[in-house]
Amino acid sequence: MDPAVDGGAPGAPTREELVRHLVRTRIAGEVDTPRQNNLKHYRQLAAGDAYFKLGLSFERDWEFGDILDVMAKMCGVSPDPRHQWGTDTIDPERTVDALEAAAGLIAGVARDGGNVLVATGHPDALMETYRSLLDAMTGAGAIGLTPAAGFSYGVRRVGDELPTRTLEWHGGVGAVGDGVRLRHSHDPFAMRAMLKELEESDGGGFWPDLVIADHGFAGAAAQAGIPTIGFADCNDPGLFVGAAEGTVAVAVPLDDNVLPSHYRPMTAYILAAAGLA
Template identity: 35%
Template sequence: MGAAASPPEFHPAASGHRGSMGAVKNGASADDALRDLLVERQLAGTVRTTRQQSVTYIERTLTGDPNYSFGLSDWQTATFDEVAAATKAVAGDLVTDGEADTGYISPECAIEGMYRHAAVIRPLVRSGEASILLATGHPTGLLEHYAELASALRTAGNRILRPLDDHRLPGATPTHAAGESGIRFVSGVGCAFDNEAILHTHLPDYMQAILAEAAASAQRIDLVIADHGMAGAAIEAGIPTLSIADVNDAALSLAHTRGRHEHILCIEDNFTPAQFTPVTEFILAKATGKPRG
């Protein structure tokens, strides 16, 4: 499953970025101010996603439950210790240590992820020649972020894809009967929906259907920007992907440390979109070279 190969001139994995995780620690004052804001808003630093929840999600990922494995196959050959180490590499915290009823994401890791996303988006908002697919399984927190990215990318001349818009899945998912739920694009961002409601989902089924349709209709996909199973299915299909992952989204962290997925942004994802606005503005400012806000 997947789509036609990316054109040779677009190589997101080769894009420049801030550097190693530790490099941000000695960054400019703008990074220091952003760090303080991330901690203040609990997007990084001490976060609401507890270590105990992260441990539980690792265990569930290793069962292959698609709500936690996100359509990625890495769980089949992974161990608990490997996944815990992957989470530490991405979030800067070993979830088996420390207080179980609190959680932690290194602000430096979060900022590094933001630089990585900006580095991939930068040539796209300047050349405007790519076909890009955005989707979210976390619409109440991240839809506005993706919509802002879609708007900037579209304005630059990129093609924002909408495969299977307003289409119901003919098959059942683990949470919905056949023909009950489907895909709807809102401001250029693919979401799962059921009747009038946009759904929160971890499942890969929706992105798998989108990618199958894109392949069948010969729609090239150069880049996916997504989270949860929307990101996992794209990574599994070998499509360059920018992902947002909370500290408990272990499958994405594992794919990252196994070298399948470079551009991961680890950050608390369950807040009102207004709390996330500085993240969006920072990424777009770094990508465009123009201050925002």
């Protein structure tokens, strides 16, 4: 087996090899996200739940059927509303198409020495991928931004507690933690704080030319008008609806919570396509 698609050496796979790898590791193809969870989230977004808007404000109201249509077209889930339970799918060809579009944006900002901001709500899974993309971009001349370190906010109430999340930077990649470890997050609040600080500093001279992120980090950046690459699972419809409206530049469909090593061939493919390998 090619070591690039077996999580070993960093050589870039071909498109065909990457598609097979995505399916084998369930980054795409038949994924672990249950169909019933997908449909529940689509309904919650249609009901206007801000948690599932991921920091975005849509141009119109989106009905459940419209959201399902977008997810079928952009992500590759089953378009059949009668399919209520069991597994669902992400089309690996759509994933690679989006990765290639993302590589084009990454190449342009790296070539021009632009500003890039990278953050994740899935630090356990995606931190390594984002750090590799950032390192390659800054190595080519881009400037990595790390604003608003230490910004804190309270998250949704859990029992009688109001947990606090604090923005931390690790190798240039932002994430929120609870004082003990980095945490999964859908919230847009830390990104909004980052952008507020950047807007107010140096006359806005450090405004991002590109954001690479997921969840609310991506949604809030796109809503602010920044070209944004948003990695998103099939149960996170907000970024795909944002892409359908033209607010999110690229929404990359993938299972966003597999082993970090499984993403290495995908990362190598992006960097090769961007001319940064």
